Amino acid sequence: MEGIITTIKQNCRRCYTCVRDCPAKAIRIEEGQASVVAERCIACGNCTKVCSQGAKSYKSSIDEVLSLLKSGKEVAALIAPSFPVASMAPAANILGALREVGFKYVVEVAYGADLVNQAYHDFLRENPTGVHIASSCPAVTEYICKYLPEHVLHLIPIVSPMVATAMAVKQRYGEEVVCVFIGPCVAKKAEIQEPQLNGVVDEALTFNELAAIFNARDIDPFKTPAGEVDPPYAGMARIYPIPGGMLESAGIGDGVLDPRLIVTSGHEHTLEALEGVPANDGDSTLLIEALMCRGCFNGPGTSSPEPGVLRRRRVAEFASDSLYRQLDGSLSPFVDNVQPVDLSRTFTSHEQRGGQEPTDDEIREILGRTNKFFPEDELNCGACGYRTCREKARAVYVGMAEEAMCLPFILEQAERVCHELNVPWSDLRDVHRHLINSEKLASMGQMAAGVAHELNNPLSTILLYSHILQRKLKDREDLNHDLQLMASESTRCKKIIENLLDFARQNRVKAEKVSIEKLIKQATEGILSNSPASSGRDIRIVTDIAPGLEAELDHDQMIQVLVNLIKNGEEAMEDKGGTLRVTAYEVPDTHRIRISVTDEGSGIAAAAKDKIFQPFFTTKSIGKGTGLGLPISYGIVKMHNGNIWFEEEPEGGTTFHVEIPMTRPSGERSSP
Secondary structure (H helix, E strand, C coil): CCCCCEHHHHCCCCCHHHCCCCCCCCCCECCCCCCCCCCCCCCCHHHHCCCCCEEEEECCCCCHHHHHHHHHEEEEEECCCHHHHCCCCCCCHHHHHHHCCCCCCEEEEEHHHHHHHHHHHHHHHHCEEEEECCCCHHHHHHHHHHCCCCHHHHEEEECCHHHHHHHHHHHHCCCCEEEEECCCCCCCHHHHCCHCCCCCCCEEEEHHHHHHHHHHCCCCCCCCCCCCCCCCCCCHHHHHHCCCCCHHHHHCCCCHCCCCEEEEEEEHHEEEEEEECCCCCCEEEEEEEEECCCCHHHHCCCCCCCCCHHHHHHHHHHHHCCCCCCCCHCCCCCCCCCCCCCCECCCCCCCCCCCCCCCCCHHHHHHHHCCCCCHCCCCCCCCCCCCHHHHHHHHHCCCCCCCHCCHHHHHHHHHHHHHHHHCHHHHHHHHHHHHHHHHHHHHHHHHHHHHHHHHHHHHHHHHHHHHHHHCCCCCCHHHHHHHHHHHHHHHHHHHHHHHHHHHHHCCCCCCEEHHHHHHHHHHHHHCCCCCCHHHCCCCEEEEEEECCCCEEHHHHHHHHHHHHHHHHHHCCCCCCCCEEEEEEEEECCCEEEEEECCCCCCCCCHHHHHHHHCCCCCCCCCCCCCHHHHHHHHHHHHHHHEEEEEECCCCCCEEEEEEEECCCCCCCCCCC
C-alpha cells in the first residue's frame, strides 16, 4: 500500500528522530533504514518536519494542480485559516498571488469552520452529556480510528471545515468547480482520499508546495497586487488554527475555567490527553479540542522562518483585522446563506494495535540480548526513538524495530572491541571518517568509469583524424602548429582518461605470489637518486621488513602504489630533508600484512584530510600533480581486498598504511 509519507533511503542516517517523533510509531527499521508503514501512518507529517537529512517526504500534488489550472476548468483555491503564514508577504498579497497562479475563486476555509461551529452547537444540543472529541483535525481522527478505537464513538460526526467549505463552494458556483485545498496540513492529503467524502475536494496542496508553484510561475507575492477573497465570507472561525480557537469562535463553554472543556495541541500532549479520556463521563459533558500540531500555523506543510509565536500573531492579526473590516462595512460579514444540507459523517475503526503481544518472558529475552537483565539495566534513554526499553522490546517483537537501535548497548560493544584490539577509543573518529571516505570514493569510482568510457571513443576519433589531417596537410606550415596542438591535447585527455580508469579499477588484477621484501626493495631502489625533489637535501630511506612475508597480488600495480606513497613522502620533506621509513609486518591474529610509509614532513592540512583520496584533489603546484596518484592507489588496494589510510605522527609527519591479505600456508583456508 502506497502511503502519503515516503522515505528517501539514501538520505536516512540511523538517527531515529522520525521514530522518536512519530505519534503512531509507524516507522519500521530494517537494516538501519527507516521506512513508513502506510497502514499504521496517520499522515501527520511530523517526520518530514523533524528529519534534518530530508529523508522523509510527502506525496506531492504540484503536477496535478498545475494540470488542473491548465485544463480550462474553473478551479477554486480553498485557503486554510492559517494562510497568512504561507509567505512572509502580507496576507492580501498572497491572495493576489493566488489569482496570478490561475485560480478562478479564492475562498476561506474559515467559512466552512463557521458552518462546522453551528453544526457542533446542534450536535451538542441533541447530545448534552458524554465525552465528545472535535473532529476537525484529520491526524487526530485517524489516530483515534487506528490506535484508540474505543473512542471512535466519541468523535463528533461532523465533516472538517475543509469539506464543509468545498460543499459550500460547489453549491454556490456549481458542482463542476474543481476544489483545491491549500494549507499547512499533510494529513489533508489523506483525508481527501476517504471514500465517504466522495471526492468533494480534488487536490490538497501544502504551503510549501504553493511556494514551489509561485517559483515555477516566477510569481513574487511581495510584488503582486493585493487581492481579496471570494464569497461566501468567513467570520470568527478565522482563529481556528490557534489552540482553543474552535471553542472560542463557536462560543462553546465558559472559557479556560470551564471544567467541561479540554484544549490540547502538539502530538505529545494530545496523545496524553486522548489516552487519559474516560470511556464514559456519566451524566456530565466533556468536550475535547485536540490538534496534532502545536497550532495549525506550525503544520509540517509550512516552512516559515518565523517562530511559532510570531506565526500565531500573524493569524490573530489577520483575523482581528478582518473582523474590524466586517464591523466597519469594508468587508462583507459572515452569512450562512450558502450552507450544505448535510454536514454529517461517520468514523469507523481500522485498528492497528492488533497482533500478538509478547509475554513477559519474551520481553525479558529480547532485553537480555542487549544486556538488560535487571530493571536497573533499563535506561529508558529514548535514543532508539521509543520511550522505554520495554516499549522498544515490543517493537522488536512485532518487527518494527531492531536490537541494534540501542545506542548504549552499541557503545558498550564498541568499547569492548576497542579494548580487545587494544585500539584507543578516540581512534573511532578516524575509523568513522575512513568509512565515510570509502563510501564516497566507491561512488566516485563508478562515476569515473562511466565518464571515462563515454569520452574514450570520441577522443580516439578526434586523435585519429588529427593525425590524418597532419599527414594530408603536412605542406601547410601555417596549420602545422594548430594540428600538433590538437593532437597533443587529445593525447593528454586520453592519458587523463586512462588515469580515471585506473582510479575506477577497470583493469584486472593479475595476481601472483610476491615477496613483500623484494617488492619494497624494488620500489625504493634508486628512487631518491632519480628524483629532483631530493636534490641538495638530506633525505634517506630506511626499511624495516619482517622476513618471509608473501602475498598474492599484482606486482606492477602494487609497485605503482608504493612508488606513489614513497614519492609523496619524499616531496613532503623536500624543504627540510629527513628520514623516510618503510616498514612491513604481519598484523597479529589477522593474517594480513601492513606496509607503512612514514615521512617527517609538515603533515596534512586539516582542510585536506577528507579530500586526500578524491580524484583531482592536489596540494601540489600546477604542473606537478594531477591529483590522481592517491585515488589510483586507493583503487588498486581495494582491488586486492585491502585497506589504505593515513595517520598523523605526534612528532610531525604522516604515515600511510596499506594492509592486504597475506598468503597463508598451503591447506589453510583464507578468510572470505
